[in-house]
Amino acid sequence: MPALEDYKGRKPAWCPGCGNFMILKAFNEAMVELGLNPHEFVIVSGIGQAGKFPHYTRCHTFNGLHGRTLPVATGIKLVNHRLKVFAVAGDGDCYGEGGNHLIHAIRRNIDVKLFVHDNQIYGLTKGQASPTTMKGVVTKTQPFGVFSEQFNPLAMAIALNCSFVARAFAGDIEHLKSVIKEAVNHKGFALVDILQPCVSFNKINTFEWYRQRVYKLEKDYDPSDRTRAFEKALEWGERIPIGVIYKAERLTFEEQIPVIREKSLVEQNVQFNVKKLIEKFL
Amino acid sequence: MDYTIKIGGEAGQGIQTVGDILSHIFARAGYHVFTHQDYESRIRGGHNFYQIRISDKPVTASRSKVDIIVALDKESITEHEKELSPQGHVLYDSTFLKEKYDKPHFLDVPLFELAQTHGGSKIMANTVAVGAVIGMLGMNPEIMYETLRKTFKKKGEEVIDANLKSSKAGYEYARKQCLTCSFMVSGFASPKLLITGNEAIGFGAIASGLKFYSAYPMTPSTGIFNFVAENARDFGIVVEQAEDEIAAVNMAIGASFAGVRAMTGTSGGGFALMVEGISLAGMTETPLVIALAQRPGPATGLPTRTEQADLLFALYAGHGEFPKVIFAPGSPEQAVYLTNKAFDLAEKYQITAIILTDQYLADSQWSYEGFDLSKLKYNDYRLRGDKFRRLNYYARHSFTETGVSPLLVPGDSVHLVVTDSDEHDEEGHIIEDAETRIKMVEKRLFRKMPLIKREIEPPILYGESSPQIVLLCWGSMYGIVKEVVDKLSEKYKIAMLHFSELYPMPEDMGWLEILKNAKLCINIEQNATGQFARLLKMETGFSIEKHINRFDGRAFTVDELKEKVYACIGRL
Numbered sequence A: 001m002p003a004l005e006d007y008k009g010r011k012p013a014w015c016p017g018c019g020n021f022m023i024l025k026a027f028n029e030a031m032v033e034l035g036l037n038p039h040e041f042v043i044v045s046g047i048g049q050a051g052k053f054p055h056y057t058r059c060h061t062f063n064g065l066h067g068r069t070l071p072v073a074t075g076i077k078l079v080n081h082r083l084k085v086f087a088v089a090g091d092g093d094c095y096g097e098g099g100n101h102l103i104h105a106i107r108r109n110i111d112v113k114l115f116v117h118d119n120q121i122y123g124l125t126k127g128q129a130s131p132t133t134m135k136g137v138v139t140k141t142q143p144f145g146v147f148s149e150q151f152n153p154l155a156m157a158i159a160l161n162c163s164f165v166a167r168a169f170a171g172d173i174e175h176l177k178s179v180i181k182e183a184v185n186h187k188g189f190a191l192v193d194i195l196q197p198c199v200s201f202n203k204i205n206t207f208e209w210y211r212q213r214v215y216k217l218e219k220d221y222d223p224s225d226r227t228r229a230f231e232k233a234l235e236w237g238e239r240i241p242i243g244v245i246y247k248a249e250r251l252t253f254e255e256q257i258p259v260i261r262e263k264s265l266v267e268q269n270v271q272f273n274v275k276k277l278i279e280k281f282l
Numbered sequence B: 001m002d003y004t005i006k007i008g009g010e011a012g013q014g015i016q017t018v019g020d021i022l023s024h025i026f027a028r029a030g031y032h033v034f035t036h037q038d039y040e041s042r043i044r045g046g047h048n049f050y051q052i053r054i055s056d057k058p059v060t061a062s063r064s065k066v067d068i069i070v071a072l073d074k075e076s077i078t079e080h081e082k083e084l085s086p087q088g089h090v091l092y093d094s095t096f097l098k099e100k101y102d103k104p105h106f107l108d109v110p111l112f113e114l115a116q117t118h119g120g121s122k123i124m125a126n127t128v129a130v131g132a133v134i135g136m137l138g139m140n141p142e143i144m145y146e147t148l149r150k151t152f153k154k155k156g157e158e159v160i161d162a163n164l165k166s167s168k169a170g171y172e173y174a175r176k177q178c179l180t181c182s183f184m185v186s187g188f189a190s191p192k193l194l195i196t197g198n199e200a201i202g203f204g205a206i207a208s209g210l211k212f213y214s215a216y217p218m219t220p221s222t223g224i225f226n227f228v229a230e231n232a233r234d235f236g237i238v239v240e241q242a243e244d245e246i247a248a249v250n251m252a253i254g255a256s257f258a259g260v261r262a263m264t265g266t267s268g269g270g271f272a273l274m275v276e277g278i279s280l281a282g283m284t285e286t287p288l289v290i291a292l293a294q295r296p297g298p299a300t301g302l303p304t305r306t307e308q309a310d311l312l313f314a315l316y317a318g319h320g321e322f323p324k325v326i327f328a329p330g331s332p333e334q335a336v337y338l339t340n341k342a343f344d345l346a347e348k349y350q351i352t353a354i355i356l357t358d359q360y361l362a363d364s365q366w367s368y369e370g371f372d373l374s375k376l377k378y379n380d381y382r383l384r385g386d387k388f389r390r391l392n393y394y395a396r397h398s399f400t401e402t403g404v405s406p407l408l409v410p411g412d413s414v415h416l417v418v419t420d421s422d423e424h425d426e427e428g429h430i431i432e433d434a435e436t437r438i439k440m441v442e443k444r445l446f447r448k449m450p451l452i453k454r455e456i457e458p459p460i461l462y463g464e465s466s467p468q469i470v471l472l473c474w475g476s477m478y479g480i481v482k483e484v485v486d487k488l489s490e491k492y493k494i495a496m497l498h499f500s501e502l503y504p505m506p507e508d509m510g511w512l513e514i515l516k517n518a519k520l521c522i523n524i525e526q527n528a529t530g531q532f533a534r535l536l537k538m539e540t541g542f543s544i545e546k547h548i549n550r551f552d553g554r555a556f557t558v559d560e561l562k563e564k565v566y567a568c569i570g571r572l
Helices: A019-034 A050-056 A069-079 A091-097 A099-108 A153-159 A173-185 A207-211 A226-234 A275-279 B015-028 B075-083 B111-119 B122-137 B142-151 B157-177 B197-207 B222-230 B245-258 B268-284 B311-316 B332-349 B359-363 B434-455 B475-488 B512-517 B531-540 B558-570
Strands: A041-045 A060-063 A084-090 A112-118 A164-169 A190-195 A214-216 A240-247 B002-011 B032-038 B045-055 B066-071 B084-092 B106-108 B193-196 B210-215 B238-241 B261-266 B288-294 B324-327 B352-358 B365-368 B418-420 B460-463 B469-474 B494-499 B501-503 B520-525 B546-549
Touching: A019 A050, A019 A112, A019 A173, A019 A190, A041 A050, A041 A069, A050 A060, A050 A084, A050 A112, A050 B418, A069 A084, A069 A091, A069 A099, A069 A112, A069 B210, A069 B238, A069 B245, A084 A091, A091 A099, A091 A112, A099 A112, A099 A153, A099 B245, A112 A173, A153 A164, A153 A190, A153 A226, A153 A240, A164 A173, A173 A190, A173 A240, A226 A240, A275 B197, B002 B015, B002 B075, B002 B122, B015 B032, B015 B045, B015 B122, B015 B142, B015 B193, B015 B365, B032 B359, B045 B075, B066 B075, B066 B122, B075 B084, B084 B122, B106 B157, B111 B122, B111 B157, B122 B142, B122 B157, B142 B157, B193 B197, B197 B210, B197 B222, B197 B288, B197 B332, B197 B352, B197 B359, B210 B222, B210 B245, B222 B238, B222 B359, B245 B261, B245 B268, B245 B288, B261 B268, B261 B332, B268 B288, B268 B311, B268 B352, B268 B418, B288 B332, B288 B359, B311 B324, B311 B352, B311 B501, B311 B531, B324 B332, B332 B352, B332 B365, B332 B434, B352 B359, B352 B475, B359 B475, B460 B475, B469 B475, B469 B512, B469 B531, B475 B494, B475 B520, B475 B558, B494 B512, B501 B531, B520 B531, B520 B558, B546 B558
Parallel strands: A041 A060, A041 A084, A060 B418, A084 A112, A112 A190, A164 A190, A214 A240, B002 B066, B066 B084, B084 B106, B210 B238, B210 B261, B261 B288, B288 B352, B324 B352, B469 B494, B469 B520, B520 B546
Antiparallel strands: A164 A240, B002 B045, B032 B045, B032 B365, B193 B365, B324 B501, B460 B494
């Protein structure tokens, strides 16, 4: 069984008080509680502060490019579906640069768990608006305030019938941990949008701002009710729901590929009998 | 015997079906076959053609003169009648073209009527045309019947029967009516393989242990994608149509990281999107193979036509400095072996290997007796299994004498496989210090590069061994230039120097002497700026003065290029 010290990674280079520390703590504890050893899963990440996440825990790591976490994760999962594959991304990374890949990862229902560190700002490039920045917010690069509609990842995911859609808050580690565990145990693509205040650049959506607004979904909330899920996904303002908002049973992408039904690609031997293939040209 | 048959018509009329069946009949008959295609970027309409050359001697390019034109539209006559050889004939259907040509070398075959009466449907008109061509050539029709049986095997007896009857009707009609047909074909020999450049790359990849192919469809690379997908079940390959080329290359990188041989294929515009992925593969030292089937650009250019204008783009693809190899096969045969070599080197040195092809090679068919499969190499350079589970320590990017670090498969042992697009330490974790950066660049680039150069074969010298005239070319120009050398070798001490392993240049540079000793070097490229000549100058300092460049999207025929070469020699 893994212990918490197995997950001690490099010393984080995040700002003191950053919401990422809480996500890291919740994640490591979730892995221990799930009994997952570091070599049993891979984390794919992109660029931004969230992108550094896998270096600060211990696991197989592919820290790739900005926005490209999901295609890499998809490639890995299709080759070795015995390996658990997690993707960690920021809101700019995943909803901005990688928006197209998110849509298609949801459509495929590839068994990858995506944890988005959503701080509603570009932190690493020092404070520009992100797709989830609220309308009207003024930044150095949006001097007249943000004109575009705030991106709603949850509503979009539900519209695409994403098989697992959840929101969590970095300020509630226990609840976040339970959502992470539920996502990992889910079969299929999981989107977990984690509200993670940026203490350096987002002066609006602070820990305090969220603490006043977030609330856990009611005990009797039924996440399989899609219409209700939409309603919950659209709630943003005075009250912001957290928890598993939508869950659907869908075949995973990899389950449908005949070639890997018996064995994963990485377990299969290479076939070299190409003589038969040559005969096709006769 | 050296005949050319051109099938012309609108897209959607079945030119490709007629061309494909005919070329397979000829290959089965044991003739040497070369075909090339010219088509517009549209699903229906326009004017397209499929040109087949058959001979009892090896052929590697198209000629200008045509012996039989199968005209399925009027443009086939107005545009191509002037290409007819003295004994040439035009096959057409006056009812369908609504035009009657009263010339002795025109054969009016009621394709649709014969199809209706013998095959039971007008759809069989193409098969009637096939039969008529075989009849005009005076070929024994047995192989045609065999080929049709094979072609329509999956469609059932009824369809086979209708096709056989239709082809027979066309055959007999032409035998009786074409009184001026005086073609003489050789007897049958043992059947030959018929393979396109795209199929050869797909075949080479599968024969190299390809397990994962992700791509976004883009002409003219799609044939590779189709071929791999057709064979995915038999060879245990996962094929995924990505949402875009960015996803395609990143998926392939993910797949390779996870432990299998992975590839993607595209054309210029798609390759442009893949460029950041190439840098990612470079930094993470993930083996990657990319087929880049060139077409004329910039932007969408001439989407269905040919050009060799992405060489320098491929060379410079990616930001930053890291090693890669670039191959450009000149024939399907070279494509098979070079694709195999691309996979081998990509994995051995954990680099990106690019296979540069183009529409001309991608779509053209070549005939072969067979391939020497024993020349194909397979080494699994990844460390798998128990032996590595007992390692005390593992670092993905550890410094070694060769610069090549051990490649473990994530999940195969307790050792963690960590890599990063940021500069990283031996374990794969992000660093910022200057010292590690220097050591990593040395490892990735300086240590590996000299070793890679040793693996590169020098160019092929064809023709005179100490030539006065050297025709330089690369990639798909091979077959055309080779035949030009054949034609001019009686008059001149001439040779072709063909480059298919373009970058890096080989360690052994002995071949440069051939250029230095020649009186005249002519560089021949299917682009406007002589990109290979620039690369050559950059790498060797050797400048070429004479250039033949074609950039109208069409490949040279042997005769056209011969004239251009003549003109250059004339100015000697």
